Amino acid sequence: MKNRSGRRARRKRRKKRGETGHVTLSHEASFMDLRRWLKQKGFSSKGLIPASFTDTGRGLMATQPIEANDLVISLPEKCLLTTSKVLESYLGEYIKRWKPPVSPLIALCSFLIAERYRGDTAEWSPYIKVLPTSYTCPVYFSKEITDLLPMDVRKKAETQKEQFEELYSTSLPFFLSLQPIFTHPVEVVFTQDAVRWAWCSVNTRTVYMEHARSDFLSREKNVFALAPYLDLLNHCPEVQVQAGFNELSRCYEIRSVPGCKKFQQAFICYGPHDNQRLLLEYGFVASGNPHSVVYVDLDTLKLCLNDADKQLQQKLLFLDDNDFLRNLTFGIDGPSWRLMTALRLLSMKPEQYSCWKSVLLGAPVSHDREDWCILKAQILCQYLSDDNSKALLRIAQLKHGADGAQLKQLCLVESLRREERVILDRSKQVLQNILPQPSS
Numbered sequence: 099m100k101n102r103s104g105r106r107a108r109r110k111r112r113k114k115r116g117e118t119g120h121v122t123l124s125h126e127a128s129f130m131d132l133r134r135w136l137k138q139k140g141f142s143s144k145g146l147i148p149a150s151f152t153d154t155g156r157g158l159m160a161t162q163p164i165e166a167n168d169l170v171i172s173l174p175e176k177c178l179l180t181t182s183k184v185l186e187s188y189l190g191e192y193i194k195r196w197k198p199p200v201s202p203l204i205a206l207c208s209f210l211i212a213e214r215y216r217g218d219t220a221e222w223s224p225y226i227k228v229l230p231t232s233y234t235c236p237v238y239f240s241k242e243i244t245d246l247l248p249m250d251v252r253k254k255a256e257t258q259k260e261q262f263e264e265l266y267s268t269s270l271p272f273f274l275s276l277q278p279i280f281t282h283p284v285e286v287v288f289t290q291d292a293v294r295w296a297w298c299s300v301n302t303r304t305v306y307m308e309h310a311r312s313d314f315l316s317r318e319k320n321v322f323a324l325a326p327y328l329d330l331l332n333h334c335p336e337v338q339v340q341a342g343f344n345e346l347s348r349c350y351e352i353r354s355v356p357g358c359k360k361f362q363q364a365f366i367c368y369g370p371h372d373n374q375r376l377l378l379e380y381g382f383v384a385s386g387n388p389h390s391v392v393y394v395d396l397d398t399l400k401l402c403l404n405d406a407d408k409q410l411q412q413k414l415l416f417l418d419d420n421d422f423l424r425n426l427t428f429g430i431d432g433p434s435w436r437l438m439t440a441l442r443l444l445s446m447k448p449e450q451y452s453c454w455k456s457v458l459l460g461a462p463v464s465h466d467r468e469d470w471c472i473l474k475a476q477i478l479c480q481y482l483s484d485d486n487s488k489a490l491l492r493i494a495q496l497k498h499g500a501d502g503a504q505l506k507q508l509c510l511v512e513s514l515r516r517e518e519r520v521i522l523d524r525s526k527q528v529l530q531n532i533l534p535q536p537s538s
């Protein structure tokens with residue numbers, strides 16, 4: 099008889115209960131220091147411990163059941179790193195002096211970089227030490243890897259990269275003004291890589307918290323708060339939570355609507371984001387994400403249209419005026435309502451223009467125009483499928499000989515492309531089923 103208490107049996111039982119493999123990290127010196135430091139600020143991490151999970155990486159595990167609607171975590175204001183704390187710090191006088199005022203984002207980024215530079219002597223050192231040293235957000239991607247992204251997200255990633263580079267170059271004079279704080283030249287402390295790290299730390303880890311406007315900061319939104327320990331919570335699209343700063347308890351609180359079983363990962367939901375947005379803003383992809391779709395960008399749409407249509411430019415202008423040139427998608431259920439409506443408007447013959455209002459509301463133009471739309475949707479779907487296959491092939495080639503960071507990025511783009519593949523295959527089936535069969 100097999101030993102039922104063996105490792106394999108335990109793994110099997112865990113799998114049956116829907117638990118994934120994990121290794122606890124709470125005994126690691128950096129996490130022990132973090133918990134000690136937070137305890138001094140009034141936070142008790144009882145009930146949640148850091149662990150590394152096979153499917154999501156580092157996260158928090160419940161060591162006791164969390165009942166439905168119970169608090170998952172409650173982090174006192176003292177533990178939150180906000181722009182007010184930065185203004186009260188040794189950086190404050192430099193920020194207050196600088197004209198025009200720096201943005202709340204740059205204030206936070208500068209503080210993270212300065213604290214990392216100060217090492218063990220930094221007040222926030224226990225927190226800085228558990229932050230990732232690098233990120234998998236597209237601002238880290240080379241052009242070769244960015245080019246493997248689906249067109250729509252590729253353009254957004256390129257814009258994001260340009261915006262980051264612009265932010266870095268326009269913030270350089272301010273960084274240079276911080277020289278008196280450092281013994282090394284500021285240029286070697288505030289490198290583009292350091293600012294990218296801080297920028298990703300803020301963008302991927304802050305919680306939303308509104309702050310009163312400060313005269314010392316620019317008018318850009320000041321809604322960030324870095325929340326040590328709480329920011330170890332990973333995202334699950336299906337989980338419902340209530341989160342926010344509680345003015346009475348003066349704590350940032352998260353309540354879980356469904357609760358969480360003992361020894362399972364405690365998740366929160368970052369928002370109803372599709373995988374493209376998760377990749378752009380957080381540098382990961384959630385498999386089986388119910389919000390995921392495949393975008394049809396304008397260039398792809400144009401590729402599949404008839405150039406001979408003399409009214410094409412006018413039709414595209416009309417679509418633009420009615421906000422029908424963005425968010426055109428394929429989903430697990432086939433082409434979206436917006437995509438089909440855009441195609442219907444594009445399909446119209448001049449003598450049918452009088453019915454544009456009902457078409458905008460979703461009515462088909464005519465039988466033959468509806469067939470035209472389904473055919474165009476099929477062509478679009480096939481075009482995106484071919485692009486997907488080419489990208490997956492190229493990823494497989496590039497994975498040979500890639501270094502650690504590149505490999506992580508390639509695997510991430512690969513997961514996004516695999517999720518896209520599932521959606522496109524399902525869309526193809528849906529379109530095949532609705533296409534009228536030739537009569538025998």
Ligand SMILES: C[S@@+](CC[C@H](N)C(=O)[O-])C[C@H]1O[C@@H](n2cnc3c(N)ncnc32)[C@H](O)[C@@H]1O
Pocket residue numbers: 153154155156157230302303329330331332333334379380381382383384
């Ligand atoms: C707020 S942090 C969560 C803790 C983070 N995993 C860590 O190790 O510090 C957000 C980051 O966690 C990762 N993440 C969150 N949810 C994830 C998920 N479901 N799968 C994979 N990575 C996830 C992403 O890298 C994201 O940028």
